[in-house]
Amino acid sequence: MGDEERVLAANAAFYDAFAAKDPAAMTAVWARRAPLACIHPGWHALRGREAVLASWRAILTGPAAPPITCADAAAHVLGDVAVVICIERIPAVELVATNVFVREDGEWRMVHHHASGMARGAGDPEPEDEDPDPGSGLLH
């Protein structure tokens, strides 16, 4: 298994822990020593291992934890760091995520997660085939 496959397996483990609402498995996904950060949808950035893992414990043990699946994951390996882009599917909503992993103790572990909503939802047919024109958007 090459690095790209290993990174995608680590990314899948993140979503497995999320879907299973398993705080211990979620903690195991994240790096032990590298600095952590997390940007939940609509929120400002959480920085530091304690704040990031506390947010996940709150989400996974709370009543609002959504069923989630990951789709279209693609990894770019840049030496000992890798960036994964994927789609997060929650009922009636599609999010896009940036997940960054670092090689630590020979394992790929997450250091950064940023998820945000897409203006075009899951109901749109094949939005990935549409011509992107962010210049027409409100922001950038």
Next chain:
Amino acid sequence: MGDEERVLAANAAFYDAFAAKDPAAMTAVWARRAPLACIHPGWHALRGREAVLASWRAILTGPAAPPITCADAAAHVLGDVAVVICIERIPAVELVATNVFVREDGEWRMVHHHASGMARGAGDPEPEDEDPDPGSGLLH
């Protein structure tokens, strides 16, 4: 100047190019060889140098290019890759951004940009001091 300062300077160059609506300066910010990706607010991911740079040309030369400033930038250097988190301020709106840089030819160059809106806007006093409780959110 250490790596963290160099990375923050590269991040500042990105926002300078954005604010100046300068496509050539924007192109110079991005990596030449490493794979590029960009997630504009509300959009799905753009992958590949051509798609990413075309989106920036459209934004910077279009009528909707907003005045933008960057605040609260913090960099985590992970060897030859660095992750920057910062706030993007556009009139009446605050966004949060993940910017990833790679060391290429001795320079820090951008490989990934992901910007998204925050539910709490610029009008809120010191949102970074509030207790984050993403578990109460609609998504995660």
